[in-house]
Amino acid sequence: MTFKLIKGQKVSLTKNNPHLSQLIIGLGWQSAGAGAEIDSSAVLLTETQRVTSAESLIFYGHPAADDQSVVLLPPEHWVGTGPADRVQIAVRLDIIPAEYERIAFALTIHEAVKRQQSFSALEGAYLRIINAAEGTELLRYPLEGGYSVETALVAGELYRYQSEWKFSAIGSGYAGGLEALCRSYGIPADQIQVLVQSARPEAARPEAPPRKSPFVLPELRPRPKQRPADLLPPAAPASPQGSPGHPGDRLLKNRGESVRLQSGPGAAGEIIINLNWVQTESSRWFGRQGIDLDLGCLFELSNGLKGAVQALGESFGSFNRPPYIILDGDDRTGSIATGENLRINSRYLSEIKRIVIFALIYEGAANWSQAGAVVTIRQQGGPEIKVQLDEHNNNKGMCAIALLHSQPDGTFLVERLVEYFSGHEELDQHYHWNLRWEAGSK
Numbered sequence: 001m002t003f004k005l006i007k008g009q010k011v012s013l014t015k016n017n018p019h020l021s022q023l024i025i026g027l028g029w030q031s032a033g034a035g036a037e038i039d040s041s042a043v044l045l046t047e048t049q050r051v052t053s054a055e056s057l058i059f060y061g062h063p064a065a066d067d068q069s070v071v072l073l074p075p076e077h078w079v080g081t082g083p084a085d086r087v088q089i090a091v092r093l094d095i096i097p098a099e100y101e102r103i104a105f106a107l108t109i110h111e112a113v114k115r116q117q118s119f120s121a122l123e124g125a126y127l128r129i130i131n132a133a134e135g136t137e138l139l140r141y142p143l144e145g146g147y148s149v150e151t152a153l154v155a156g157e158l159y160r161y162q163s164e165w166k167f168s169a170i171g172s173g174y175a176g177g178l179e180a181l182c183r184s185y186g187i188p189a190d191q192i193q194v195l196v197q198s199a200r201p202e203a204a205r206p207e208a209p210p211r212k213s214p215f216v217l218p219e220l221r222p223r224p225k226q227r228p229a230d231l232l233p234p235a236a237p238a239s240p241q242g243s244p245g246h247p248g249d250r251l252l253k254n255r256g257e258s259v260r261l262q263s264g265p266g267a268a269g270e271i272i273i274n275l276n277w278v279q280t281e282s283s284r285w286f287g288r289q290g291i292d293l294d295l296g297c298l299f300e301l302s303n304g305l306k307g308a309v310q311a312l313g314e315s316f317g318s319f320n321r322p323p324y325i326i327l328d329g330d331d332r333t334g335s336i337a338t339g340e341n342l343r344i345n346s347r348y349l350s351e352i353k354r355i356v357i358f359a360l361i362y363e364g365a366a367n368w369s370q371a372g373a374v375v376t377i378r379q380q381g382g383p384e385i386k387v388q389l390d391e392h393n394n395n396k397g398m399c400a401i402a403l404l405h406s407q408p409d410g411t412f413l414v415e416r417l418v419e420y421f422s423g424h425e426e427l428d429q430h431y432h433w434n435l436r437w438e439a440g441s442k
Contacts, residue, residue, distance in 0.1 A: 002128075003139040005169040011139060013129070013158075014093070014165045021094040022132035024073075025105055026085040027155065029143075030124030036117050037110040039178065040087040042070050043185050047101040050186035056100075057187065058089070059178075069096045070103060075318035076299075076307030079132055090132065091158065093165050102159035104170075104185070108178040112151035119147040119173060127155040129167060141169040151177040249384040252402075252416035255391075261379055261404075261412040270319075271344040271379045273297075275359055278372035293371060295340040298356045298433050299323045302406075306433055308424075309342065324348040325355070346379070349412060354405040356417070356431055359389070360398040368392040368399065368420075375401050377414055385414050393420035400427055 003011060014020050025042070032038050041059035046052060058065060063072040071090045073079075078088045091103065105127060109117050125143035130136065141156055150173030157168045174180055182191075250259045261271065275295035296310030301323060309317035309325050317326040324345040342357070359373060369392040377385040387402050400417045407413055421427040425437050 002137045005139055005141040005167075007144065007169055007171045010166055010168045012161070012164050012166045013138065014163075020131060020165075021092060023091040023093065023158075024079045024130040024132045025089040025091060025158075026128045026130060027087040027089075027105065027107065028085045028124075028126055028128075029122060031121065032109075032119070032123070033117055033121030035115065036112075036121065038086070039108050039110055040072070040089070041106050041108065041178070041181070042072070042089050042091075043104045043106065043181075044070065044096070044100045045102045045104060045185060046099055049102070052099065054182075054187050054191040057182065057185075067095060067097065068092065074305065074307065074323075075321055076309060076315050076323055078315065079130060079135055085128075093158075102157050104157045105155050106181055107153045107155060108181055109151045110177070112177045117151070118175075119150045119153055122147060122153075125155075127169075139167065141167075141171070143171050147173055149175050151175050152181045154181075249386070251386045251388070252414070253388075255416055255418060258413050258415040259383065259385055260407075261377075261382055261414060270346055271377065273342040273344070273357055274376045274378065275340045276374060276376075278370075292361070293373060294360050295342060295375075296327065296358055296360070297325065297342055298358070298428065298431065298435075299325055300353045300355075300433070302351050302353050306435060308435070319343060319345050322351070324351060349406070350410065352404075352406065354403065356400055356427070356433075357402045357404070358398060358400050358427060360423075367394055369394060377402070387416050387418065389418060391418050396420040396422050398423055398427055400431070403431075 005011065013023075027040055029038070039059060041057060043051060043058070044056040044065065051057065055062065055066065058070050058072055060072060064070070069092045073088045073090050075088075078085060089105065096103075107119075107125075109115075109119065112118060122143070126140055127143070128140040129138045131138055143153070143155060147153070152175070153173035154170050156170050159166055159168060174184070176183070252259065273295070275293065277293050294311050296308060296312070298306070298308050300306045305322065307323060308315055309323065309327050311327060317323055319326045324347075326343050328341045328343060344352070344355075357375060359375070361368075361371075368389055371389065373389040375387045375389075377387075389399060389401065393399075398421045400419045400421065403415045403417055404412055405415070419430070421430065428435050428437065
């Protein structure tokens with residue numbers, strides 16, 4: 001059960017749960033005003049509420065403490081309820097150095113003075129704490145608003161009290177953004193400008209070598225059996241469109257067949273990858289149930305970062321932050337007319353190296369031949385591209401459908417795959433992603 005806090009309230013996290021050591025701090029908001037870019041940070045503080053060095057500030061210019069006790073998580077490794085959070089910060093209470101007494105969690109507005117912005121337009125903001133080991137929400141603190149000129153906001157603090165770790169709901173702010181936040185915690189003046197410059201989204205970023213994900217990703221496992229009351233009658237299924245309906249649209253029929261996506265100004269906006277299928281039902285003791293077909297992808301960014309976007313493990317991704325891919329919804333029946341959609345932010349295509357689109361049968365018999373599944377790739381200003389899963393292997397529950405990969409001229413090529421695998425790990429190895437996988441559910 002979630003404990004809801006009000007401003008000024010304090011609560012112990014470990015008094016009744018002394019073994020609690022791994023936390024996720026989730027921060028989110030509904031809106032912050034047109035064009036406002038909100039950044040998040042965590043600050044490790046001594047008993048004097050000062051930092052020991054500039055490295056005590058954890059933000060996207062310095063996303064992890066050297067000992068990994070506090071880490072600003074990339075979106076593909078978020079935990080919990082999917083796309084509601086805008087930020088997640090992992091905290092290991094058991095390895096935080098003894099010199100630090102508290103950790104402050106803050107929000108700041110990028111270039112607030114230049115753009116004449118403040119937190120006066122902030123709506124629906126909150127901080128929540130999740131038990132990372134169980135994925136359960138422990139507490140939630142709604143930031144009620146009432147701000148005016150503030151451009152930096154300290155949402156709350158984790159702090160030591162004797163042998164316990166507690167949380168304090170603060171919700172106070174001040175003008176000056178990230179620079180003022182640094183100053184208030186004693187970051188040396190000569191380092192503030194360096195940090196501010198490194199935090200600029202438009203600043204040139206050095207190329208990073210390819211690397212494996214340091215996090216374990218969720219792998220397919222059976223969902224726990226449902227009780228009769230949990231089974232809902234399915235709605236009428238939506239039939240997928242089987243062939244292109246407009247001039248210029250393409251149906252990729254053969255393995256290896258490819259087509260280029262639109263490039264240039266007309267390609268702004270987003271690329272939508274839609275999965276739809278016909279729900280074939282079978283009789284069960286407690287009603288009628290068919291397959292649960294899921295859409296997802298493996299991605300590799302230009303800087304070498306790799307990961308997955310999928311409903312399993314609730315790794316829903318992010319549209320405006322890496323990986324610039326987000327999964328909208330999880331259609332567990334095939335009855336939602338719009339199916340499932342992956343959305344790719346076209347503004348950041350240059351940041352993406354390759355994507356493998358896949359579908360998996362999460363629940364139900366592996367009967368691809370009766371699913372009638374089709375993936376449609378839509379892009380503003382470009383052709384509609386369809387891939388039908390009309391080649392079947394009913395012995396394997398996962399299908400790699402299409403490969404999107406960047407070309408030397410800056411365009412993207414969509415290539416038909418339709419190859420079947422027994423699970424994530426086999427697909428990963430076939431396409432040389434080299435991620436780590438463990439059992440997961442949704």
